[in-house]
Amino acid sequence: MTGAKTRTLTVISAGLTQPSSSRLLADRLAAATVDALAERGITADVEIVELRDHAHALTDNLLTGFAGGGLRAVIDRAAKSDGLIAVTPIFNASYSGLYKSFFDVLERGTLDGMPTLLGATGGTGRHSLALEHAARPMFAYLRAATVPTAVYAASEDWAGSGDQGLAQRIERAAGELAAAMIARENVGPADPFANSVPFEELLSRQAH
Template structure:
Protein backbone atom coordinates (compact mmCIF):
# COMPACT_ATOMS: atom_id res chain seq x y z
CA UNK A 1 0.00 0.00 0.00
CA UNK A 2 1.28 3.45 -0.91
CA UNK A 3 1.99 5.72 2.07
CA UNK A 4 0.82 9.33 1.90
CA UNK A 5 1.96 12.07 4.27
CA UNK A 6 -0.93 13.76 6.07
CA UNK A 7 -0.06 16.86 8.10
CA UNK A 8 -2.45 18.35 10.65
CA UNK A 9 -2.06 21.98 11.74
CA UNK A 10 -3.85 22.71 15.02
CA UNK A 11 -4.03 26.26 16.36
CA UNK A 12 -5.71 25.46 19.66
CA UNK A 13 -4.40 27.47 22.60
CA UNK A 14 -5.57 25.46 25.58
CA UNK A 15 -4.69 21.98 26.76
CA UNK A 16 -6.78 19.94 26.31
CA UNK A 17 -8.17 21.73 23.27
CA UNK A 18 -11.41 21.23 21.34
CA UNK A 19 -9.46 22.38 18.27
CA UNK A 20 -6.97 19.55 18.70
CA UNK A 21 -9.82 17.12 19.38
CA UNK A 22 -11.46 18.05 16.09
CA UNK A 23 -8.11 17.88 14.29
CA UNK A 24 -7.46 14.38 15.61
CA UNK A 25 -10.91 13.14 14.62
CA UNK A 26 -10.49 14.51 11.10
CA UNK A 27 -7.07 12.88 10.78
CA UNK A 28 -8.36 9.52 12.01
CA UNK A 29 -11.32 9.62 9.62
CA UNK A 30 -9.09 10.59 6.68
CA UNK A 31 -6.69 7.75 7.49
CA UNK A 32 -9.59 5.28 7.49
CA UNK A 33 -10.80 6.55 4.12
CA UNK A 34 -7.29 6.28 2.69
CA UNK A 35 -7.10 2.65 3.83
CA UNK A 36 -10.28 2.00 1.85
CA UNK A 37 -8.41 3.39 -1.19
CA UNK A 38 -5.39 1.14 -0.54
CA UNK A 39 -3.30 3.94 0.92
CA UNK A 40 -1.77 4.33 4.35
CA UNK A 41 -1.44 7.66 6.13
CA UNK A 42 1.71 8.87 7.85
CA UNK A 43 0.13 11.48 10.15
CA UNK A 44 2.12 14.35 11.64
CA UNK A 45 0.54 16.97 13.91
CA UNK A 46 1.89 20.53 14.07
CA UNK A 47 0.78 22.19 17.33
CA UNK A 48 1.07 25.95 16.76
CA UNK A 49 0.72 26.59 20.50
CA UNK A 50 4.21 25.13 20.93
CA UNK A 51 5.61 27.32 18.14
CA UNK A 52 4.02 30.67 19.12
CA UNK A 53 7.26 32.32 20.29
CA UNK A 54 9.20 30.93 17.31
CA UNK A 55 6.62 32.30 14.87
CA UNK A 56 6.72 35.76 16.48
CA UNK A 57 10.53 35.81 16.43
CA UNK A 58 10.58 34.79 12.78
CA UNK A 59 8.19 37.56 11.80
CA UNK A 60 10.51 40.21 13.26
CA UNK A 61 13.90 38.66 12.49
CA UNK A 62 13.29 36.62 9.34
CA UNK A 63 15.11 33.62 10.80
CA UNK A 64 13.11 30.49 11.69
CA UNK A 65 14.05 28.29 14.63
CA UNK A 66 14.83 24.63 13.89
CA UNK A 67 11.40 23.64 15.26
CA UNK A 68 9.57 26.18 13.08
CA UNK A 69 11.63 25.22 10.04
CA UNK A 70 10.70 21.59 10.59
CA UNK A 71 7.00 22.44 10.83
CA UNK A 72 7.12 24.50 7.64
CA UNK A 73 8.97 21.74 5.79
CA UNK A 74 6.40 19.19 6.98
CA UNK A 75 3.51 21.27 5.66
CA UNK A 76 5.31 21.93 2.38
CA UNK A 77 6.05 18.22 1.83
CA UNK A 78 2.60 16.98 2.84
CA UNK A 79 0.40 15.10 0.38
CA UNK A 80 -2.66 16.37 2.22
CA UNK A 81 -3.23 19.04 4.85
CA UNK A 82 -5.83 19.45 7.61
CA UNK A 83 -5.91 22.99 9.02
CA UNK A 84 -7.94 23.68 12.17
CA UNK A 85 -8.27 26.94 14.07
CA UNK A 86 -10.38 28.36 16.86
CA UNK A 87 -12.55 31.29 15.75
CA UNK A 88 -11.88 34.64 17.41
CA UNK A 89 -13.84 37.78 16.48
CA UNK A 90 -15.46 36.00 13.51
CA UNK A 91 -12.16 34.92 11.93
CA UNK A 92 -9.17 32.58 12.28
CA UNK A 93 -6.79 33.16 15.17
CA UNK A 94 -3.79 35.45 14.80
CA UNK A 95 -1.46 32.52 15.57
CA UNK A 96 -3.01 30.48 12.74
CA UNK A 97 -2.65 33.32 10.22
CA UNK A 98 0.89 34.14 11.36
CA UNK A 99 2.02 30.56 10.76
CA UNK A 100 0.75 30.56 7.18
CA UNK A 101 2.32 34.00 6.66
CA UNK A 102 5.66 32.34 7.39
CA UNK A 103 5.18 29.75 4.64
CA UNK A 104 6.22 30.61 1.07
CA UNK A 105 3.27 31.91 -0.93
CA UNK A 106 3.63 29.16 -3.55
CA UNK A 107 4.24 26.22 -1.18
CA UNK A 108 0.60 25.11 -1.02
CA UNK A 109 -0.12 25.33 -4.75
CA UNK A 110 -2.18 22.31 -5.78
CA UNK A 111 -2.11 20.78 -2.27
CA UNK A 112 -5.36 19.21 -1.01
CA UNK A 113 -6.53 21.00 2.15
CA UNK A 114 -9.40 20.32 4.55
CA UNK A 115 -10.34 23.40 6.58
CA UNK A 116 -12.05 23.21 9.97
CA UNK A 117 -12.71 25.41 12.98
CA UNK A 118 -14.08 25.44 16.50
CA UNK A 119 -15.97 28.06 18.47
CA UNK A 120 -18.32 28.65 21.33
CA UNK A 121 -21.36 29.31 19.17
CA UNK A 122 -22.65 28.18 15.79
CA UNK A 123 -22.99 31.84 14.76
CA UNK A 124 -19.28 31.85 13.86
CA UNK A 125 -19.49 28.92 11.44
CA UNK A 126 -19.53 31.22 8.39
CA UNK A 127 -15.95 32.22 9.21
CA UNK A 128 -14.94 29.05 7.37
CA UNK A 129 -16.33 30.47 4.13
CA UNK A 130 -15.51 34.17 4.47
CA UNK A 131 -12.07 33.79 6.11
CA UNK A 132 -10.45 30.34 5.92
CA UNK A 133 -11.51 29.28 2.43
CA UNK A 134 -10.42 32.57 0.79
CA UNK A 135 -7.05 32.31 2.58
CA UNK A 136 -6.26 28.90 1.10
CA UNK A 137 -7.73 29.76 -2.29
CA UNK A 138 -5.37 32.75 -2.33
CA UNK A 139 -2.52 30.31 -1.63
CA UNK A 140 -3.78 28.23 -4.61
CA UNK A 141 -4.48 25.14 -2.52
CA UNK A 142 -7.19 22.64 -3.49
CA UNK A 143 -9.72 23.14 -0.69
CA UNK A 144 -12.21 20.28 -0.33
CA UNK A 145 -15.90 21.27 -0.63
CA UNK A 146 -16.93 20.32 2.91
CA UNK A 147 -15.59 22.48 5.73
CA UNK A 148 -16.18 21.34 9.32
CA UNK A 149 -17.18 23.67 12.13
CA UNK A 150 -17.70 22.44 15.69
CA UNK A 151 -19.48 24.64 18.22
CA UNK A 152 -19.66 23.71 21.87
CA UNK A 153 -23.14 22.25 21.45
CA UNK A 154 -22.05 20.07 18.51
CA UNK A 155 -19.99 17.67 20.58
CA UNK A 156 -21.98 14.54 21.33
CA UNK A 157 -24.93 15.47 19.12
CA UNK A 158 -26.27 13.64 16.08
CA UNK A 159 -27.89 16.54 14.25
CA UNK A 160 -31.52 16.75 13.26
CA UNK A 161 -33.72 16.35 10.17
CA UNK A 162 -32.19 19.40 8.50
CA UNK A 163 -28.54 19.28 9.58
CA UNK A 164 -25.87 16.61 9.81
CA UNK A 165 -24.26 15.85 13.15
CA UNK A 166 -20.56 16.50 13.59
CA UNK A 167 -19.69 12.83 13.02
CA UNK A 168 -21.36 12.89 9.60
CA UNK A 169 -19.64 16.15 8.64
CA UNK A 170 -16.26 14.77 9.67
CA UNK A 171 -16.82 11.60 7.66
CA UNK A 172 -17.86 13.46 4.54
CA UNK A 173 -15.02 16.00 4.66
CA UNK A 174 -12.43 13.29 5.38
CA UNK A 175 -13.69 11.25 2.44
CA UNK A 176 -13.30 14.23 0.13
CA UNK A 177 -9.74 14.86 1.33
CA UNK A 178 -8.85 11.18 0.95
CA UNK A 179 -10.28 11.09 -2.58
CA UNK A 180 -8.31 14.12 -3.68
CA UNK A 181 -5.08 13.18 -1.91
CA UNK A 182 -5.10 9.63 -3.29
CA UNK A 183 -5.75 10.88 -6.83
CA UNK A 184 -2.80 13.30 -7.00
CA UNK A 185 0.92 12.55 -7.38
CA UNK A 186 2.86 12.41 -4.11
CA UNK A 187 4.22 15.76 -2.95
CA UNK A 188 7.48 14.01 -2.07
CA UNK A 189 8.29 13.39 -5.73
CA UNK A 190 8.03 15.65 -8.80
CA UNK A 191 4.85 15.19 -10.79
CA UNK A 192 5.25 13.65 -14.22
CA UNK A 193 2.27 15.46 -15.62
CA UNK A 194 -0.18 18.19 -14.72
CA UNK A 195 -3.44 16.73 -13.42
CA UNK A 196 -6.31 18.20 -15.47
CA UNK A 197 -8.78 20.23 -13.43
CA UNK A 198 -11.64 18.01 -14.64
CA UNK A 199 -9.83 14.98 -13.17
CA UNK A 200 -9.40 16.78 -9.85
CA UNK A 201 -13.14 17.49 -9.77
CA UNK A 202 -13.90 13.89 -10.71
CA UNK A 203 -11.90 12.70 -7.71
CA UNK A 204 -14.35 14.60 -5.54
CA UNK A 205 -17.40 13.29 -7.38
CA UNK A 206 -18.04 16.64 -9.04
CA UNK A 207 -18.74 16.78 -12.75
CA UNK A 208 -20.87 18.39 -15.42
CA UNK A 209 -24.59 18.31 -14.73
Protein backbone atom coordinates in the same frame (compact mmCIF):
# COMPACT_ATOMS: atom_id res chain seq x y z
CA MET B 1 5.01 11.44 -1.16
CA THR B 2 6.73 8.54 0.60
CA GLY B 3 5.56 5.68 -1.64
CA ALA B 4 2.89 4.44 -4.04
CA LYS B 5 0.81 3.04 -1.18
CA THR B 6 1.58 5.77 1.36
CA ARG B 7 0.44 9.38 1.67
CA THR B 8 1.82 12.00 4.03
CA LEU B 9 -0.70 14.06 6.00
CA THR B 10 0.16 17.06 8.17
CA VAL B 11 -2.42 18.32 10.65
CA ILE B 12 -2.20 21.89 11.94
CA SER B 13 -4.07 22.78 15.14
CA ALA B 14 -4.12 26.38 16.36
CA GLY B 15 -5.79 25.71 19.70
CA LEU B 16 -4.49 27.85 22.53
CA THR B 17 -5.25 25.62 25.51
CA GLN B 18 -4.39 22.05 26.46
CA PRO B 19 -6.60 20.25 25.78
CA SER B 20 -8.45 22.33 23.21
CA SER B 21 -11.54 21.74 21.12
CA SER B 22 -9.47 22.60 18.04
CA ARG B 23 -7.07 19.76 18.81
CA LEU B 24 -9.99 17.42 19.46
CA LEU B 25 -11.48 18.27 16.07
CA ALA B 26 -8.07 17.95 14.41
CA ASP B 27 -7.63 14.47 15.89
CA ARG B 28 -11.04 13.35 14.67
CA LEU B 29 -10.49 14.73 11.19
CA ALA B 30 -7.09 13.05 11.02
CA ALA B 31 -8.46 9.69 12.22
CA ALA B 32 -11.30 9.82 9.70
CA THR B 33 -8.89 10.66 6.87
CA VAL B 34 -6.60 7.77 7.87
CA ASP B 35 -9.64 5.46 7.74
CA ALA B 36 -10.74 6.83 4.37
CA LEU B 37 -7.26 6.30 2.93
CA ALA B 38 -7.10 2.79 4.39
CA GLU B 39 -10.39 1.94 2.66
CA ARG B 40 -8.63 2.82 -0.59
CA GLY B 41 -5.58 0.68 0.22
CA ILE B 42 -3.38 3.61 1.27
CA THR B 43 -1.32 3.91 4.46
CA ALA B 44 -1.13 7.36 6.07
CA ASP B 45 2.00 8.95 7.53
CA VAL B 46 0.44 11.47 9.94
CA GLU B 47 1.95 14.24 12.05
CA ILE B 48 -0.16 16.56 14.21
CA VAL B 49 1.32 19.98 14.94
CA GLU B 50 0.23 22.17 17.85
CA LEU B 51 1.02 25.74 16.79
CA ARG B 52 1.02 26.88 20.42
CA ASP B 53 4.30 24.99 20.79
CA HIS B 54 5.81 27.19 18.07
CA ALA B 55 4.26 30.55 19.02
CA HIS B 56 7.55 32.21 20.02
CA ALA B 57 9.34 30.85 16.95
CA LEU B 58 6.56 32.18 14.72
CA THR B 59 6.92 35.65 16.22
CA ASP B 60 10.69 35.50 15.72
CA ASN B 61 10.16 34.36 12.12
CA LEU B 62 7.82 37.26 11.42
CA LEU B 63 10.38 39.70 12.83
CA THR B 64 13.55 38.21 11.35
CA GLY B 65 12.42 36.21 8.34
CA PHE B 66 14.18 33.15 9.75
CA ALA B 67 12.45 29.96 10.85
CA GLY B 68 14.33 28.30 13.68
CA GLY B 69 14.72 24.61 14.50
CA GLY B 70 11.39 23.04 15.27
CA LEU B 71 9.38 25.52 13.20
CA ARG B 72 11.63 24.91 10.19
CA ALA B 73 10.93 21.20 10.47
CA VAL B 74 7.17 21.82 10.58
CA ILE B 75 7.29 24.08 7.52
CA ASP B 76 9.35 21.54 5.58
CA ARG B 77 7.00 18.75 6.60
CA ALA B 78 3.94 20.71 5.46
CA ALA B 79 5.57 21.59 2.15
CA LYS B 80 6.33 17.94 1.35
CA SER B 81 2.96 16.56 2.42
CA ASP B 82 0.32 15.04 0.18
CA GLY B 83 -2.46 16.63 2.22
CA LEU B 84 -3.12 19.15 4.95
CA ILE B 85 -5.73 19.52 7.68
CA ALA B 86 -5.86 23.02 9.18
CA VAL B 87 -8.00 23.73 12.25
CA THR B 88 -8.44 27.05 14.01
CA PRO B 89 -10.54 28.42 16.86
CA ILE B 90 -12.78 31.27 15.75
CA PHE B 91 -12.26 34.64 17.46
CA ASN B 92 -14.25 37.74 16.47
CA ALA B 93 -15.72 35.92 13.45
CA SER B 94 -12.33 34.98 11.97
CA TYR B 95 -9.35 32.66 12.38
CA SER B 96 -6.89 33.16 15.22
CA GLY B 97 -3.75 35.27 14.96
CA LEU B 98 -1.59 32.23 15.73
CA TYR B 99 -3.15 30.34 12.83
CA LYS B 100 -2.65 33.25 10.43
CA SER B 101 0.95 33.70 11.56
CA PHE B 102 1.87 30.17 10.53
CA PHE B 103 0.51 30.58 7.02
CA ASP B 104 2.08 34.04 6.78
CA VAL B 105 5.59 32.60 7.18
CA LEU B 106 5.27 29.92 4.50
CA GLU B 107 7.34 30.53 1.40
CA ARG B 108 5.36 31.52 -1.67
CA GLY B 109 4.15 28.48 -3.55
CA THR B 110 4.36 26.12 -0.58
CA LEU B 111 0.67 25.20 -0.72
CA ASP B 112 0.18 25.33 -4.50
CA GLY B 113 -2.33 22.60 -5.32
CA MET B 114 -2.16 21.12 -1.80
CA PRO B 115 -5.30 19.11 -0.93
CA THR B 116 -6.53 20.84 2.22
CA LEU B 117 -9.35 20.23 4.67
CA LEU B 118 -10.46 23.25 6.70
CA GLY B 119 -11.81 22.95 10.23
CA ALA B 120 -12.77 25.38 12.96
CA THR B 121 -14.25 25.44 16.45
CA GLY B 122 -16.24 28.03 18.36
CA GLY B 123 -18.62 28.56 21.22
CA THR B 124 -21.65 29.04 19.00
CA GLY B 125 -22.85 27.92 15.61
CA ARG B 126 -23.29 31.55 14.57
CA HIS B 127 -19.60 31.69 13.64
CA SER B 128 -19.66 28.71 11.29
CA LEU B 129 -19.52 30.89 8.17
CA ALA B 130 -16.11 32.18 9.24
CA LEU B 131 -14.70 29.14 7.45
CA GLU B 132 -16.22 30.35 4.20
CA HIS B 133 -15.73 34.12 4.43
CA ALA B 134 -12.33 34.15 6.18
CA ALA B 135 -10.42 30.86 6.05
CA ARG B 136 -11.30 29.63 2.57
CA PRO B 137 -10.39 32.93 0.82
CA MET B 138 -6.98 32.89 2.53
CA PHE B 139 -6.27 29.39 1.27
CA ALA B 140 -7.51 30.34 -2.19
CA TYR B 141 -4.93 33.13 -2.18
CA LEU B 142 -2.28 30.58 -1.14
CA ARG B 143 -3.46 28.44 -4.09
CA ALA B 144 -4.27 25.44 -1.91
CA ALA B 145 -6.86 22.97 -3.20
CA THR B 146 -9.43 23.06 -0.40
CA VAL B 147 -11.98 20.23 -0.39
CA PRO B 148 -15.64 21.26 -0.71
CA THR B 149 -16.67 20.28 2.83
CA ALA B 150 -15.28 22.37 5.70
CA VAL B 151 -16.05 21.24 9.25
CA TYR B 152 -17.13 23.61 11.99
CA ALA B 153 -17.77 22.36 15.53
CA ALA B 154 -19.65 24.49 18.06
CA SER B 155 -20.00 23.65 21.73
CA GLU B 156 -23.31 21.88 21.14
CA ASP B 157 -21.77 19.61 18.49
CA TRP B 158 -19.74 17.56 20.95
CA ALA B 159 -22.63 15.63 22.52
CA GLY B 160 -25.94 13.98 21.68
CA SER B 161 -27.51 14.54 18.29
CA GLY B 162 -25.08 17.36 17.60
CA ASP B 163 -22.16 14.92 17.69
CA GLN B 164 -23.93 12.65 15.22
CA GLY B 165 -24.17 15.51 12.75
CA LEU B 166 -20.55 16.44 13.38
CA ALA B 167 -19.47 12.84 12.77
CA GLN B 168 -21.26 12.84 9.42
CA ARG B 169 -19.58 16.08 8.34
CA ILE B 170 -16.18 14.75 9.43
CA GLU B 171 -16.65 11.52 7.47
CA ARG B 172 -17.72 13.38 4.33
CA ALA B 173 -14.83 15.87 4.51
CA ALA B 174 -12.27 13.13 5.25
CA GLY B 175 -13.45 11.15 2.24
CA GLU B 176 -13.03 14.19 0.02
CA LEU B 177 -9.52 14.83 1.35
CA ALA B 178 -8.46 11.20 0.96
CA ALA B 179 -9.65 11.14 -2.65
CA ALA B 180 -7.83 14.39 -3.43
CA MET B 181 -4.61 13.14 -1.80
CA ILE B 182 -4.67 9.96 -3.85
CA ALA B 183 -5.41 11.82 -7.07
CA ARG B 184 -2.60 14.31 -6.69
CA GLU B 185 1.00 13.47 -7.45
CA ASN B 186 3.01 15.48 -4.95
CA VAL B 187 5.88 17.34 -6.57
CA GLY B 188 6.74 19.49 -3.55
CA PRO B 189 7.51 23.21 -3.61
CA ALA B 190 9.41 24.59 -6.57
CA ASP B 191 13.18 24.70 -6.12
CA PRO B 192 14.31 28.18 -7.25
CA PHE B 193 17.78 26.78 -8.07
CA ALA B 194 16.63 23.64 -9.88
CA ASN B 195 16.78 25.20 -13.35
CA SER B 196 19.49 27.76 -12.76
CA VAL B 197 21.90 28.49 -15.61
CA PRO B 198 25.47 27.30 -14.95
CA PHE B 199 27.93 30.10 -14.22
CA GLU B 200 30.12 29.13 -17.20
CA GLU B 201 27.15 29.50 -19.56
CA LEU B 202 26.36 32.94 -18.17
CA LEU B 203 29.96 34.02 -18.86
CA SER B 204 29.73 32.60 -22.36
CA ARG B 205 26.54 34.57 -23.05
CA GLN B 206 28.16 37.79 -21.84
CA ALA B 207 31.14 37.18 -24.15
CA HIS B 208 28.80 37.24 -27.13
